[in-house]
Amino acid sequence: MISRRNFITSIATGVAAAAMLSACGKSGGSAGGGTVENPTVLNYTWWGNDDRAERTNKAIALFNEKNPTIKVVGTFTDWAGYWQKRATEAAGGGLPDVMQWDLSYLRDYAKRNQLLDLSDVGVDLSTFDKTLLPSGRVNDKQYGVPTSTNAFAIYYDPAKLKEIGVAEPTGTWTYAEYKKFLTEAGEKGAGKYNGSTDFTGIWWQFNIWLRQNKIEAFTSDGKLGFTKDDLRKWWNLAADLRGTPAIISSDKVTQLLPKSPFGSNKTVSEATWDNFMAGYLADSGASELKMVPVPSDDPDNLGLFLKPSMLMVASAKTKNADAAAKFIDFMVNAPEVGEIFKTSRGVPASKTQRDGTTFDGVDAQVVAYEDSISKYLSDAPEPPIVGFGTLETEFLRIQEELNYGKVTVDQAVDQWFTSAEDVIKQNA
């Protein structure tokens, strides 16, 4: 039978080609002057669940009330459908005026001239941490404005550490101390707990480690910024831990899917983004989890940065650039909007919004963590290269083979570089 749904996956490719063809024309957005009787209609679209729909509708209602000459019409779909729809619309020239956006798609659409440069259309960017803005920038144009941020952290469960008699991390540690901590936790965990998952399989921790060594993962023209030696050093960092109780074995991790080992109470710590807090608490049932910064051999350079968990962008073809800018400004800067979303989008990125929002419980903990690392923050990396998702998945997959002992570090490094160079060539 002819099943149309089977074609979904292949559409992206077709769409990409068509998008390139049709992305040539660019019309300048003139300000549509709306009146109260005949307001300018602004289309805004986002992905998300019921909860986000309710919060966003509330924010839109508030905006419409404050700006009677603009009428924002909101629409939403799920994550996967969202990008299929955007790809088709981009090809057909009908992107909505304002869109919620994800970092991984920013460079792709910016390169095809689908997005509006928001540097000087009236969005107040002075309220943002200077280090955060580069993450929405492609070729020196501010295509995306972050709504909210995530930061990388090492999570641990204080109750489990107490149970097995391991001291809590202090928050400043070198990689040697980190490894000692994992080894001790693995040994004292005595089969019940392991230290952590293999941290060298996490792309972002590798990225941060590179930054600690003053290397950027990607050059500004989208090539790899590190060498095979760097990756070899990184994967060798955990060589003496693999196969010991310090690190949970890959087959156990697979068995636990879709839950994480940390959420399933099999490890005492985990390295990931700070927005996982609520999920981990719910999964593990722990009463409290704590976060500390990543280890670094250079105590003054932790390599940490804030990553936008979401951005706001406008279509390059919008006829109402002024209204679009006004709405984006409202969504990222208005304290009332922060109060509506709380941390459901991530920690509010702009200072006005963060200061204007009251946080409690887990939210307060995540905000406090991001405040505590603010002195270590350096410029966020530019939006990832096209095809980055594949690189990240490959990174984890090859590292798992390493963990299984199927390949040596040298082979693993060669494998990853081969596939990375392929991806970069394809998307250049």
Place this chain on the structure above:
Amino acid sequence: MGRSLKTLAFHGVSLILIAVVLYPAVWMIASSFKPSSEIVGNAAIWSENFSFDNFIKAMDGIGGISTLQFFGNSLFLAVASVIGVVFSSTLTAYAFTRINFPGRKFFFTMMVMTLLLPFHVIIIPQYIVFQQVGLVDTYVPLLLGKFLGAEAFFVFLMVQFMRNLPKELDEAARIDGAGHIRIFCSIMLPLMKPSIITASIFAFIWSWNDFLGPLLYLNTPDKYPLPLALRLFVDQTQSSDYGAMIAMSVLALLPVLLFFLIFQRHIVEGVSTQGLKG
């Protein structure tokens, strides 16, 4: 003795196969009564925490739009598709089989060739056309083709069926003074019942399950049919409500199942009586 053993073995194997085939469906129905945390990564059917919470949450709707609205939209699209497909494909098939117009073979070949055209080849051009004429965010792009006989599969199905109907029947009618319209309505349509029912079932189910079409052409959430609404319960970037999604899947399955059960009898009936009358 040997024979009854064989029968026993046959039935045993059949039952095991049925269990394997039906397990996902049973699991889905059972899971709709479980709390979300017990659904993922759990293949067991029985749960201690039996409740209707998922259904209550599913019926609540999304973003202020009630689930009944999604049901209504899906039903409207499916029924309109069935009407469109039956109307246009029988008429087109009649023209192809009973009227000898110039270029008949050529057009028939062209129509069959559209079957070979992958959907994603036409998706962008089609979108651009509908966007230019301002029909995006209406049901027109989803239904227009069905009313214009653009669904080649159904036209082909009807043509094949109609070719098997004896020409003597319409010749007799013609002698009695019937024109094309009369022949079509009074002779062909009643005889085509089995294939019309088959086409209706497919048209209904395909429209009911269609995700991509509505995704691309509908913007406002209150126009969404069920498949789009279902996906909103599972959001990778936030917490996913698997319970509500599965409950809604079960609800969404019911109309299709009913539709099939009611009309399935007619397919068999149609095929068996066809031989007697022919």
